[in-house]
Ligand SMILES: CCCCCCCCC/C=C/C(=O)SCCNC(=O)CCNC(=O)[C@H](O)C(C)(C)COP(=O)(O)OP(=O)(O)OC[C@H]1O[C@@H](n2cnc3c(N)ncnc32)[C@H](O)[C@@H]1OP(=O)(O)O
């Protein structure tokens with residue numbers, strides 16, 4: 001995500017809890033595009049004080065922050081009846097609370113300065129379809145969907161745009177547990193009308209669009225990028241060719 005945004009011309013602060021991961025991203029961008037495009041700042045989105053410090057440091061490094069991408073997430077597959085209160089809380093605090101902490105911190109700075117900005121939240125189509133096996137993440141993403149629409153409308157008059165992308169499955173990061181098994185992978189592909197998996201750069205390009213002035217009148221919207229997965233293949237799920245008219 002960060003590398004593709006830099007390729008498109010952005011200067012980016014990447015943030016998360018693990019310094020080594022962030023440094024590796026910055027080194028990769030430096031090696032490809034030269035220094036000065038990407039910077040690393042550690043933060044924990046569950047902690048408002050940590051987020052405040054991150055926003056301050058990002059402003060120092062970039063001069064001004066024009067956009068925020070809420071990408072941090074947590075997820076583990078679990079049967080709902082086996083999920084503990086702490087397990088539910090662990091995911092909701094990252095996804096829903098974390099998105100709020102980052103969004104409110106950055107937007108308050110924009111509003112106080114009398115300037116606009118763009119927020120893009122990472123959703124998934126199961127924010128509105130639901131997703132058996134990951135009730136914690138689906139519930140949190142559903143909350144972020146409501147937040148996207150609410151704040152999109154609430155702040156649009158101030159030039160602060162809040163939108164979201166909803167990617168389909170990308171075999172990266174926290175979903176490795178599905179990517180390792182070729183048979184599982186093929187079953188996923190078979191369910192996608194587009195007949196292939198999503199590339200991370202495709203998600204990044206959709207994020208870039210919503211961050212950009214090209215989306216200046218797009219407010220509280222969700223751009224779904226899943227090759228039609230959530231729409232399903234309909235009758236084509238069962239047969240390659242529907243019967244013709246006799
Ligand atoms: C068809 C298409 C489909 C497609 C489906 C795929 C589409 C995916 C789309 C979305 C993808 C993502 O969001 S991917 C993002 C994934 N990335 C990540 O998960 C990275 C960050 N993850 C984390 O930090 C951790 O995994 C996470 C648990 C969430 C938070 O860590 P913490 O240190 O805060 O939490 P812990 O202290 O370890 O644990 C807190 C509680 O959670 C419980 N817990 C932790 N792991 C558990 C597990 N595997 N099973 C049960 N319970 C677990 C612990 O027992 C604790 O409960 P008690 O025992 O009661 O105390």
Ligand SMILES: NC(=O)C1=CN([C@@H]2O[C@H](COP(=O)(O)OP(=O)(O)OC[C@H]3O[C@@H](n4cnc5c(N)ncnc54)[C@H](OP(=O)(O)O)[C@@H]3O)[C@@H](O)[C@H]2O)C=CC1
Pocket residue numbers: 015016017018019021043044045046070071072073074094098122123124166167168169170171172173174175
């Ligand atoms: N992969 C997929 O198929 C799909 C992903 N998405 C969404 O895209 C986004 C990225 O997913 P993906 O790349 O797979 O996920 P990853 O697990 O690779 O990335 C999640 C990131 O969140 C960071 N993070 C987790 N907890 C915190 C925290 N408390 N504070 C700060 N950062 C935190 C992690 O860094 P660290 O642990 O170092 O803090 C990590 O960099 C997520 O919002 C996800 O829901 C949507 C649809 C499909």
